[in-house]
Amino acid sequence: MDEPLVRWDWIARNWDNGGPTSVKVLLENHIVMAFVPVVVGLLIAIPLGLACARYRWLYQPTVGIMNVVYSLPSLALFSILLSVTGLTQTTVIIPLTLFSLAVLIPAVVDGMQSVPDHVRQSAVAMGFQPMRRLTRVELPIAVPVVLAGLRVAAVSSISLVSVGALIGQGGLGYLFIDGWQRQFYTPIVVGIVLVVALALIADLVIIVAQRLLTPWARRRA
Amino acid sequence: MITFDGVTKRYADGTVAVDDLSLEVPNGAITVFVGPSGCGKTTSLRMINRMIDPTEGRILLDGKDVTTVDPATLRRGIGYVIQQAGLFPHRRIVDNIATVPFLLGWDKKKARDRAMELLERVGLDPKMARRYPFQLSGGQQQRVGVARALAADPPVLLMDEPFSAVDPIVRTSLQEELLRLQSELHKTIVFVTHDIDEAVKLGDTVAVLRVGGKLAQVAAPADLLSDPADDFVREFLGRDRGIRRLGFVPAKNLALDPAPEGVTPEGHGTFNPARDSLRAALDASLLSPDGLAVAVDDDGRVLGVVGQAALVGAARG
Ligand SMILES: Nc1ncnc2c1ncn2[C@@H]1O[C@H](COP(=O)(O)OP(=O)(O)OP(=O)(O)O)[C@@H](O)[C@H]1O
Ligand SMILES: [Mg+2]
Numbered sequence: 375m376d377e378p379l380v381r382w383d384w385i386a387r388n389w390d391n392g393g394p395t396s397v398k399v400l401l402e403n404h405i406v407m408a409f410v411p412v413v414v415g416l417l418i419a420i421p422l423g424l425a426c427a428r429y430r431w432l433y434q435p436t437v438g439i440m441n442v443v444y445s446l447p448s449l450a451l452f453s454i455l456l457s458v459t460g461l462t463q464t465t466v467i468i469p470l471t472l473f474s475l476a477v478l479i480p481a482v483v484d485g486m487q488s489v490p491d492h493v494r495q496s497a498v499a500m501g502f503q504p505m506r507r508l509t510r511v512e513l514p515i516a517v518p519v520v521l522a523g524l525r526v527a528a529v530s531s532i533s534l535v536s537v538g539a540l541i542g543q544g545g546l547g548y549l550f551i552d553g554w555q556r557q558f559y560t561p562i563v564v565g566i567v568l569v570v571a572l573a574l575i576a577d578l579v580i581i582v583a584q585r586l587l588t589p590w591a592r593r594r595a
Numbered sequence: 596m597i598t599f600d601g602v603t604k605r606y607a608d609g610t611v612a613v614d615d616l617s618l619e620v621p622n623g624a625i626t627v628f629v630g631p632s633g634c635g636k637t638t639s640l641r642m643i644n645r646m647i648d649p650t651e652g653r654i655l656l657d658g659k660d661v662t663t664v665d666p667a668t669l670r671r672g673i674g675y676v677i678q679q680a681g682l683f684p685h686r687r688i689v690d691n692i693a694t695v696p697f698l699l700g701w702d703k704k705k706a707r708d709r710a711m712e713l714l715e716r717v718g719l720d721p722k723m724a725r726r727y728p729f730q731l732s733g734g735q736q737q738r739v740g741v742a743r744a745l746a747a748d749p750p751v752l753l754m755d756e757p758f759s760a761v762d763p764i765v766r767t768s769l770q771e772e773l774l775r776l777q778s779e780l781h782k783t784i785v786f787v788t789h790d791i792d793e794a795v796k797l798g799d800t801v802a803v804l805r806v807g808g809k810l811a812q813v814a815a816p817a818d819l820l821s822d823p824a825d826d827f828v829r830e831f832l833g834r835d836r837g838i839r840r841l842g843f844v845p846a847k848n849l850a851l852d853p854a855p856e857g858v859t860p861e862g863h864g865t866f867n868p869a870r871d872s873l874r875a876a877l878d879a880s881l882l883s884p885d886g887l888a889v890a891v892d893d894d895g896r897v898l899g900v901v902g903q904a905a906l907v908g909a910a911r912g
Contacts, residue, residue, distance in 0.1 A: 496681025498646055499753075500694050500743075501671035514685045590685045590727040 381560045388561075395548055401568055404545025407466050408532040408572070414467075415474030415527060422475075423482025424508070433483060440476040448473075448537045456541065466538035473534065474527040481523020485516030518591045521584045528576045533569060596622050597643060597751070597783065602652035604638050604808070612638040613808035615652070621800070622750075623781040629794035630804035630811070631831070636787040638808070640753050643785065644673045656751070671695055674744030674752040674782075678760050680736040682728040688714070688739055689724040695747040706746075713742040718772055734765035741773070745780070752784045759788065770796060791832055795820065795839065803828050817843035841874035841910055849876060849909055851890050851899030858900060863889040868898065877906050 390398045426433040451469035459465045489512050497511045536547030544551075549565035552558075584591075597620035604613040613635040620626045628636045641647040642654055645666045654661050661669060682691050689710045690697075696706035714724055717738040728736055737757060744752055758766045770793065777784065788794055794801045795816035803811040803819070805827050812824040820840035823829040829836075846868045864879030868890050879888035880903050888906065890898040 490679070490681075490684075492677055492679040492681040493683060495646070496675065496677060497683070499644060499670055499673075499675035499677075499681075501667045501669075501698055503667050506698075511683060511685075515683075588685065590729070592729045 377559075379559055380563050384560045385564060395552070397546075397549070397564060397568075400546050400548055401572075403463070403543075404532070404535050404547075404569070404572065407463055407470070407535045407538065407543070407545055408528070408576075410467050411470035411474050412524070412528050412531050414471050415478050416524065418471075419475055419478035419482050423479045424486065426479065427483045427486035436479060440472075440479060443472045444476040448534060449540060452538065452541050461542050463538075463543050465541060466535060466543050470531050470534055474531055477527040477530070478520075478523050481520050481527075482516065484523075485519035486512060488519045489515045514588075518584060518588050521580055521587075525577055525580050528580060529573045532573045532576060536565070536569065596620060596655075596657060597785065598653075598655040598658075599639070600653045600655065602639075602642065602649045602654060604635070604642065604647065605650045611808055613642070613649075616808065616810055617652075618802060618810060618813060620783065620785055622783045624799035625777060625784040625786055625797055626800045626802060627786045627788060627794040627798035628802050628804060629788055629791055629798075629831075631806055632789060634804040634806045635808035636789070636804060637755055639804070640755055640785060640787050643751075643753060644670050644675060646670075671699055671747065672749050672751070674747075674749045676737075676740045676744045676752070676754045676757040678756045680728075680733075680740035680757075682736055682739055682743070684728050686727075687724065688726050688728065688731070691728065691739060692742045692746050694743055695749075699747055709746060710742070713745055714739075716745075716776070717742045733761045734769065737761060737765075737769055738772070741776075745776075745782075750783055752782045754784065754786045756788055757786075758793070759790065766793075773797065792839075795843075803831060815843075837910075838874060838877075841877060842872045844873040844910070846871045846873050846876040846890075849873070849890070849901050850905065851901055852905075854889065854897050854900050855887075858885075858887060858889065858897075860889050860891055860895065860897060863887060863900075865889045865891045867891055867893065869893065873906070873909060876901060877910065880906055 385397070388397055390396050393399075422436065426436050448469050451472070452465055455465045455468055459468070493515065494507075494512065497507045502511060535545045536550060538544035539547030539551050546565045546568050549561035553560065553562035553565070599616045599618040599620075602613055602616045603611065605611050616639060628639055630636055638647055642649050643656070643661065645661055645664075648662060656664075656669075683694070686694075689707055692710035692713055693701075693706040696709055697703075701709075711721060711724060714721055719735060719738050719742070723731065723735065728739070731739065740757065744754075758769045761769065774797065786797055798816055800813060801816055801819050802813045805811045812819065812828050814822070817840055819828070820832060820836045820843070823832055823836075846866055849868060851868070862884070864882030866876040866879045866888055868876075869892065876888050876890075880886055880901070883889070886903045887900040889900050892898055
């Protein structure tokens with residue numbers, strides 16, 4: 375067999391063939407299913423993380439629950455959800471949101487803890503009211519730590535979406551199943567390259583955002 | 596004036612941090628709270644701006660019980676400086692200084708102008724304005740901390756060990772700077788330190804606290820050094836009390852003898868009776884081989900000399 379690893383003509387034909395499994399459509403679905411859980415996760419993690427930072431007794435139970443969720447195989451979660459949300463993107467998005475929470479809640483709590491006590495005290499002493507202190511002092515200072523968590527959440531979300539292919543909603547993950555079933559490597563290689571590229575781009579975007587948002591953060595060599 | 600009226604603070608775990616403290620802090624002067632670690636200095640200070648509320652007793656600010664004032668409003672009228680400066684790491688120096696004016700709703704430009712003025716006032720280069728706190732040295736950060744506390748021109752300033760995290764040379768210059776500022780601004784300052792030398796150097800009045808939060812003695816620095824109330828205060832004051840007390844006695848009342856033939860400032864210790872203390876005069880005499888301290892005026896002209904016997908006599912009072 376002198377089958378090449380990558381057949382460029384396959385890529386050219388399948389990049390945008392109008393069908394539901396064209397690479398372009400799969401890529402778009404992949405982005406949506408990876409992106410939504412991280413954004414929704416962040417929106418949930420901020421208030422929940424703040425509550426945990428404020429009421430310490432909440433923290434351990436919350437982290438405990440999140441770790442259990444994190445340890446569940448995604449496939450198991452998909453099967454449970456199938457009976458409720460069916461073979462839709464939602465069935466993939468919900469478990470991934472839970473996974474991202476497991477990373478983001480501790481990140482928000484750690485971020486709040488990264489605010490030095492003397493800074494918090496001096497904010498109080500200057501006459502900041504609690505809400506303003508939170509939004510103008512504590513949250514901005516927590517940003518670098520939260521963004522570090524966001525990088526982990528985004529990259530793992532992008533890689534985990536593929537598993538959804540097992541229920542027909544895996545974005546680029548479809549290419550792995552397709553390639554494996556046909557013993558044809560080109561889709562697999564295309565899938566890997568795109569997933570990795572997506573992860574790198576997401577990571578880079580967050581790094582740039584961090585540089586822009588927190589010029590004050592001490593750069594560590 | 597700040598009045599502590601039978602103030603006690605008992606923490607939830609039963610620790611009595613401040614025990615029945617009654618004390619008056621006069622306006623326009625520096626009152627220092629000094630004492631060993633854990634004696635309740637920080638707790639006392641924080642009860643003034645309501646970061647902590649007393650368990651018993653009252654604190655009056657110009658006759659008004661502070662617990663009747665909204666905490667945020669009260670705090671915006673009281674400057675606060677702490678050991679690590681507590682600067683906001685995410686804000687530029689100019690905006691750090693303008694914090695309270697911003698909170699008070701000043702126009703942005705006016706607040707920043709005021710911040711720039713203060714930056715210079717505390718001896719910092721205006722170039723620093725656009726930097727972030729991590730780009731400043733510890734001593735510079737402390738100066739910014741002082742500028743920030745002064746930004747809205749509060750009549751009262753609370754300072755909790757503001758200079759204890761910097762090296763001795765920087766500390767000395769910050770202390771002098773504070774005294775210079777105070778001579779222009781006449782704020783009501785409560786200054787907390789565990790360093791008795793700093794206390795006697797800066798305080799118009801020094802309040803010595805002992806562990807358990809009890810007031811041991813309140814006195815002017817010179818009186819504290821000459822008449823400690825008890826063994827605790829005596830021990831806390833440490834060695835060389837007699838010599839250190841002379842630092843508070845002006846040399847201007849010394850009777851000067853005419854300078855003998857051939858006695859010049861060269862080869863002799865000198866002092867300036869118009870501005871130096873008896874301690875400086877004694878030191879000058881100890882530096883001279885013949886024991887004569889040479890008095891000179893601002894222009895270095897010899898006014899006369901004083902011998903060791905006369906100095907010791909003056910030191911006895
Ligand atoms: N939140 C708290 N709960 C219980 N005890 C406290 C609390 N804060 C302070 N204390 C105790 O109250 C006492 C006085 O504390 P405070 O911080 O006022 O001392 P200090 O004189 O400022 O000491 P230092 O020089 O070390 O700063 C100490 O015994 C301290 O352990
Ligand atoms: Mg203290």
